[in-house]
Amino acid sequence: MPERPPVPDDPAGRIRIKRIYRAARVSDGKRILVDRLWPRGIAKDRARLFSWCKDIAPSDGLRNWFHAHPEAWEEFAARYRRELGAMDDVTRALAAHAEEGVVTLLYASKNEEENNAAVLRDVLRQRIEDGVTKHA
Incomplete structure (x- = not known):
C-alpha cells in the first residue's frame, strides 16, 4: 500500500480540483464529483467517489448559458458565485x-482552468479563511 503524502497544514490548501477522466490517486483524499450530469464514459466503480454532490453544480440554466458563451468566463463565475451564496449548508459541509484532510473536487469539463470546480474551490477556500465551516 503506497504511503499517503503529507496533508497540508492549511485547510484551504487541502481543496484541489481534477478532471474526473484522470486516474484516481490516494493523494486525492475525498473525491467529490461536483457536476450535475454523470460524466460520459466513466464507470461508477472507476470514479472512486466519496460522494456525488449534484446540488452544488451550476443550475441547468447557467450551465447551458455558459456552454453557449464560453468566452464569458468572468460573468459565469460571478453568476455561479451568486448561486453558491444560496447553498450555505452544502458549501459549509464541503x-x-x-x-x-484533502478534498478533490472532480469535474468533466475539458477546460481545466475555467470550470465550475475552479469557482467552487475558490469559494470554499474563502469560507475556510473566513472561518465559516460546519464546525465554526
Missing part, C-alpha cells in the same frame, strides 16, 4: 471536509 468546506468542513477540508478540516479532516
Whole structure:
C-alpha cells in the first residue's frame, strides 16, 4: 500500500480540483464529483467517489448559458458565485471536509482552468479563511 503524502497544514490548501477522466490517486483524499450530469464514459466503480454532490453544480440554466458563451468566463463565475451564496449548508459541509484532510473536487469539463470546480474551490477556500465551516 503506497504511503499517503503529507496533508497540508492549511485547510484551504487541502481543496484541489481534477478532471474526473484522470486516474484516481490516494493523494486525492475525498473525491467529490461536483457536476450535475454523470460524466460520459466513466464507470461508477472507476470514479472512486466519496460522494456525488449534484446540488452544488451550476443550475441547468447557467450551465447551458455558459456552454453557449464560453468566452464569458468572468460573468459565469460571478453568476455561479451568486448561486453558491444560496447553498450555505452544502458549501459549509464541503468546506468542513477540508478540516479532516484533502478534498478533490472532480469535474468533466475539458477546460481545466475555467470550470465550475475552479469557482467552487475558490469559494470554499474563502469560507475556510473566513472561518465559516460546519464546525465554526
